[in-house]
Amino acid sequence: GSKTEFKVEKGFLILRSRHTRPPEKMKITFREVKFVTVAVLHDKAKLLISGMEADVVNEIISNPSVIEEGFRICKREKHVKSGLIDLFGYDVNHTPVVIEVKRSLASISAVHQLRMYVNDVKKDVEAANVRGILCAPRVPDMVKKLLSEYGLEWREVERHVVLPDDYQKTLEEFQKEKKKIVL
Missing domain, CATH: 3.40.1350.10 (Trna Endonuclease; Chain: A, domain 1)
Structure with a gap:
């Protein structure tokens, strides 16, 4: 599984997430926070790490x-x-x-x-x-x-990302959709 934690450091919100198998870590620094909400989310999709x-x-x-x-x-x-x-x-x-x-x-x-x-x-x-x-x-x-x-x-040599179903998106696809919504 993964462990996610956050803290405020020098005026920035820092979010850290660690995954044990495979061993990975991610750090996100938020310079500005406009809205915060807390919710319990359930995601039944299998975690697929690709592009390695x-x-x-x-x-x-x-x-x-x-x-x-x-x-x-x-x-x-x-x-x-x-x-x-x-x-x-x-x-x-x-x-x-x-x-x-x-x-x-x-x-x-x-x-x-x-x-x-x-x-x-x-x-x-x-x-x-x-x-x-x-x-x-x-x-x-x-x-x-x-x-x-x-x-x-x-x-x-190009990488080919194969997703298990149509509900999942690559980061590139997500960014394109986000731009369409904003415009």
């Missing part, structure tokens, strides 16, 4: 061709000296491929992480050529530039 990195990894596993045709996944969460590779496989030419997955915006630190993984695999596999591919829904130009400088690649 594991969801993107699962999408790639179910359809490896999103990386490229002929890509073969051999291992999920491969241990190397510098960490845990999300996906490890081989391309159509039998070249080892390291896949690092990010659930949102790809960052410079993700490039360095991928580079370390590729270097570790080069030592382990004794292969002259090991490819590294950073997968994320969005890869900024500066990240693409650094990847290219290091001889690494990227793929922009």
